[in-house]
Amino acid sequence: MNESLLRELVPAVIGVLVRRGADFAAAEDAVQEALIRALEAWADDPPRDAKGWLVAAAWRKFIDAMRAETSRRGREFAVEVEPPSGPVPATDDSLWLYFLCAHPSLPTGSAVALTLRAVGGLTTRQIATAYLVPEATMAQRISRAKRRIAGLPLDRPGDLATVLRVLYLVFNEGYSGDIDLVAEAIRLTRQLAAATDEPEVAGLLALMLLHHARRASRTGLDGRLIPLAEQDRSLWDTTLIAEGVDILQAALARDRLGEYQAQAAIAALHADARSTAETDWVQIVEWYDELLLRTDTPVIRLNRAVAVGEADGPRAGLAALADLDPNLPRHTAVRAYLVERTGDLEQAATLYSEASRTATNIPERDHLTREAARIRQLLLPDGVEGGFQLGS
Known part of the structure; x- marks a missing residue:
């Protein structure tokens, strides 16, 4: 089973359903259900025309959902059960979906989640696992995003800057859960690069x-x-x-x-x-x-201060750092590094310990704790051994 191929087909299949009259939210839901069906049915016998299979399965899911809805409302819904005959158009709808999912009216978190669903082809469970939140929470976030963009004109010009920010955020989420968001961001950005x-x-x-x-x-x-x-x-x-x-x-x-x-x-x-x-x-x-x-941005200025410290010496780096808010994440860690390079090991050890207490993740906290311990080891009098040896 080539799950990567399935995810690559998602935008095209959603596009086919929308052109046949489905609204975006209903089309996206139908395609997600078709993907689940494909994962079950294709394990031993994948079809020759994967896209055509998904289109047919998604269209049937859409019809079933519409009939159930109209049945609840007590109205008749007349529609052909079978999709129109003939080959499925080869239109690539990826770019349009990027722009729709990254619409400026959506909060950033919702735009990221919706992009992973509609363009990335990930299930709600996979996205929730990657973001370390309950599946129900992610489902609500995606549902709210789809309601917000419902009814938007499909020919509305997209905001490329927003799309790029969303992909950049997906990439920066790093490696967690059963889906590698870094690899997924690269795959999606390759698609976008091929389309523009x-x-x-x-x-x-x-x-x-x-x-x-x-x-x-x-x-x-x-x-x-x-x-x-x-x-x-x-x-x-x-x-x-x-x-x-x-x-x-x-x-x-x-x-x-x-x-x-x-x-x-x-x-x-x-x-x-x-x-x-x-x-x-x-x-x-x-x-x-x-x-x-x-x-x-403060983050760029913080990174620049590190580079200045390497190019012109640690005191120049500290001077560049002085204009920034000391509460900025990683500010204390950068200051500790630059102070250590000036030779003031006692202050550097104190700063590394302080930075470890405000670290935003466990690997960073542990690294800064080890840095503080390393410098305290250097401060011990000659001939005195510490309680442990880093790197052992």
């Missing part, structure tokens, strides 16, 4: 590939977080890096720079370096400056 020639779409795809190429080196076998400076770069996927760089260079050649292209350029410079010390930090700072011209 916008440089920023290519920039986002390049950014995803370049970050994903480092996946194997980011955590140890015990789940321990491994920072960039300590990663085994031989584990990086050079094929993905080469593809990401090629896509990025083609996008930059269009001379329409955007925030995702700038982020991808920074990722490419990291991927090109053989070590942290050999990284072109000066150029990375320049790219952060370009990024700030397009989207000035």
